[in-house]
Structures are given as C-alpha cells and as structure tokens.
Amino acid sequence: THLxxxxxxxxxxxxxxxxxANDAFKLYYENSTGSETFNGNETLQxxxxxxxxxxxxxxxxxxxxxxxxxxxxxxxxxxxxxxxxPFTNGRTIHLEIINDGLSLxxxxxxxxxxxxxxxxxxxxxxxxxxxxxxxxxxxxxxSVDLFWSTASETNNDGFEIERSTDGISWDMIGFVKGHGxxxxxxxxxxxxxxxxxxINYYRLNQKDFDGGSHRTETRxxxxxxxxxxxxxxxPTTGHVSFTLGEECSVRVIDAAGRLVSETLGExxxxxxxxSNLSSGTYTVRLLNDADIRVFRVVKH
Numbered sequence: 001t002h003l004x005x006x007x008x009x010x011x012x013x014x015x016x017x018x019x020x021a022n023d024a025f026k027l028y029y030e031n032s033t034g035s036e037t038f039n040g041n042e043t044l045q046x047x048x049x050x051x052x053x054x055x056x057x058x059x060x061x062x063x064x065x066x067x068x069x070x071x072x073x074x075x076x077x078x079x080x081x082x083x084x085x086p087f088t089n090g091r092t093i094h095l096e097i098i099n100d101g102l103s104l105x106x107x108x109x110x111x112x113x114x115x116x117x118x119x120x121x122x123x124x125x126x127x128x129x130x131x132x133x134x135x136x137x138x139x140x141x142x143s144v145d146l147f148w149s150t151a152s153e154t155n156n157d158g159f160e161i162e163r164s165t166d167g168i169s170w171d172m173i174g175f176v177k178g179h180g181x182x183x184x185x186x187x188x189x190x191x192x193x194x195x196x197x198x199i200n201y202y203r204l205n206q207k208d209f210d211g212g213s214h215r216t217e218t219r220x221x222x223x224x225x226x227x228x229x230x231x232x233x234x235p236t237t238g239h240v241s242f243t244l245g246e247e248c249s250v251r252v253i254d255a256a257g258r259l260v261s262e263t264l265g266e267x268x269x270x271x272x273x274x275s276n277l278s279s280g281t282y283t284v285r286l287l288n289d290a291d292i293r294v295f296r297v298v299k300h
Contacts, residue, residue: 029042029043030042030043129153129154129155129156129206129208129212129214130150130152130153130154130156130178130206130214131150131151131152131153132148132149132150132151132204132206132216133148133149133150133151133185134147134148134149135147135148135204135216135217135219136148136219137202137219137220137221139195139221139223140191141227142193142227142228143191143192143193143194143195144191144192144195144200144202144221144223145189145190145191145192146161146189146190146191146192146202146204146219147187147188147189148187148188148189148204148216149185149186149187149188150182150185150186150188151185152182152183152184153178153179153180153181153182153186154181155180155181155208155209155210156178156179156180156181156182156206156207156208156209157177157178157180157207157208157209158175158176158177158178158206158207159175159176159178159188159204159205159206159207160172160174160175160204160205160206160207160213161173161174161175161176161190161192161202161204162202162203162204162205162215163192163195163196163200163201163202164200164201165196165198165199165200165201166201167201167218167220170201170203172205173192174190174192176188176190178206178207180209195221195223196223197223197224197225197245197246197267198222198223198246199220199221199222199223200220200221200222200223201218201219201220202218202219202220202221203215203216203217203218203219204216222289222290223290224246224288224290224291225244225245225246226244226246226248226286226287226288226291226292226293227291227293228245229242229243229244229286229293230242231272231284231295231297234295234297234298235297235298235299235300236274236297236298236299236300237275237299237300238273238274238275239271239272239273239274239275240271240272240274240284240297241269241270241271241272242265242269242270242272243268243269243270244265244266244267244268244270244286245267246267246288247264247265247266247267247288248264248265248286248287248288249262249263249264249265249285249286249287249288250262250263250264250265250270250272250284250285250286251284251285251287252272252274252277252282252283252284253282253283253284253285254277254280254282254283255280255281255282260277260282265286272284274297274299277299278299279299279300280298280299281296281297281298281299282296282297282298282299283295283296283297284296284297
C-alpha cells in the first residue's frame with residue numbers, strides 16, 4: 001500500500017512565496033520502528049509550500065509522485081522546516097492535513113486522496129536548545145574518540161552517547177554532562193574504549209532538563225582488531241598460532257618478496273603452517289579493507 005498524495009492547507013499567517021522560502025518545508029518518512037525523533041536519516045519524499053510549480057494558493061498538494069510506503073509497522077511522517085530564518089514579521093505556519101489522516105487500511109475518495117482523520121501540525125521558527133558546530137570521530141589503537149562542539153546551549157542537561165553496529169539497533173554507552181545555558185563555543189570529547197570489530201555507528205542524543213531530546217546525524221568508523229594480534233611461537237619450527245577478531249587475508253612473503261601463500265583468516269583461533277618452507281625469515285601480512293598488520297616470523 002502506498003500513500004499516493006497528501007493535501008495540506010496553511011491556516012497560519014505566513015505567506016507562501018514571500019515569508020516561506022522555496023523548498024523550506026520537506027516531507028520525510030520512516031517505519032514506526034525507527035527513532036521517534038527526526039535526525040535526518042529518514043527518507044526524503046518531497047517539498048511542500050513555496051515550490052509548487054507556480055501555485056499561488058496556500059492549499060498545497062504534494063507532488064503527484066510523493067509515494068510513502070505503508071507496512072505492518074505503519075509509517076511515521078515528518079514535516080520539517082529546513083531553514084535557518086524565522087518567518088518575517090512574527091508570522092506563523094499552521095499546516096493541516098485535510099485528507100482526513102493515516103491508517104493501515106485506508107479508503108480512497110473520488111479524488112484519489114487518502115482518507116485520514118484531520119491532524120493539525122503547527123510549525124514556526126523553532127530554536128533548538130543546542131546549536132551543534134561539529135561532530136566527528138577519530139580512531140586510536142584500541143579505542144574511538146568522539147569530538148563535538150556547540151555554539152550555544154539552552155536548557156542542556158547533556159549528551160547521551162549512542163552506538164550501533166548496524167545503524168538500526170542502538171545502545172546508550174555513555175553520558176557527557178552539558179553546560180546548561182551558554183552563548184560561547186564549548187568543546188566536548190568522549191572515548192569508547194570497547195568498540196566493536198567492523199563498522200561502528202555513533203550519534204549523540206542531546207537531553208534537555210525538561211526531558212526533551214534531539215538526536216544528531218550519524219557518524220561511522222571502521223574499527224579493525226588487527227592491532228591487537230600476537231603470533232607465537234616465534235621463532236617456530238612449523239606452525240604459528242594467532243587469534244583474530246574478524247575475517248582477514250593472511251599472506252606469507254619470503255625474503256625475496258615473493259608471495260608464498262595466501263589464506264583467509266577467520267574470527268577465532270588460527271594456525272599458519274610453515275613446516276614445508278625453507279629456514280629463513282618470512283613476512284606475514286594480515287589485511288582487510290580497513291587495516292594491515294605486518295609480522296616478521298623466523299622459521300628454523
């Protein structure tokens with residue numbers, strides 16, 4: 001089932017095409033199993049108001065190809081004001097969905113519009129409690145450092161640190177206290193000392209003193225466990241053992257730079273057989289798409 005078209009009316013005082021910038025209002029959607037807070041990871045489906053192919057009416061159809069898929073989890077829809085400027089002269093927007101509302105078993109009227117219960121959506125210029133300047137990650141040998149800074153803070157209790165290995169299921173792994181109210185730039189840092197092998201996704205959930213919250217965009221980093229490996233025994237008369245936290249290529253190269261063997265290392269205990277090789281020093285390279293580790297192994 002698809003939501004084929006939404007019909008909005010603006011009952012506020014802001015005027016389309018002058019107070020409301022082109023493409024200022026955007027429609028996003030996600031499954032209702034996702035976050036209940038808009039964080040920019042939702043699917044963009046189209047724009048509303050100020051960009052309607054010459055329409056000068058405050059009654060606005062979404063474009064005919066705005067299709068919002070519905071599933072058994074329903075679908076959450078966000079109307080987002082995508083501008084840093086308030087409406088002029090203190091004017092406001094009051095959007096109303098006049099197709100009657102959203103349901104998993106929709107009926108269609110004669111104009112092919114979804115019948116949903118009328119739902120008012122009020123929107124004006126909203127000042128977020130925290131103005132985020134930057135948010136980035138840096139990997140160390142066995143950890144991931146998170147850095148972020150704010151330009152201003154209002155009613156800011158602090159930041160929950162959330163991590164995911166698939167970008168879907170999230171865990172809160174830390175908390176950094178905010179500065180309450182501030183009009184100057186403030187920098188923060190927090191270290192994840194136990195990142196997971198592979199891709200780690202991070203985001204901040206900013207918490208207000210009154211219980212409100214606002215999530216940031218997601219950042220990700222590829223964390224390799226190859227840095228934590230030891231090979232033994234070394235020197236060896238035959239086999240070398242090592243433990244991997246993730247899959248990687250295992251290459252053995254002789255003193256002349258020739259590739260002697262290449263195998264696939266699996267997570268867990270691994271054994272490298274050098275018993276058929278001549279005595280000498282060999283280079284063992286462990287590599288994946290994020291890292292490379294080089295060992296010198298002496299064969300007697």
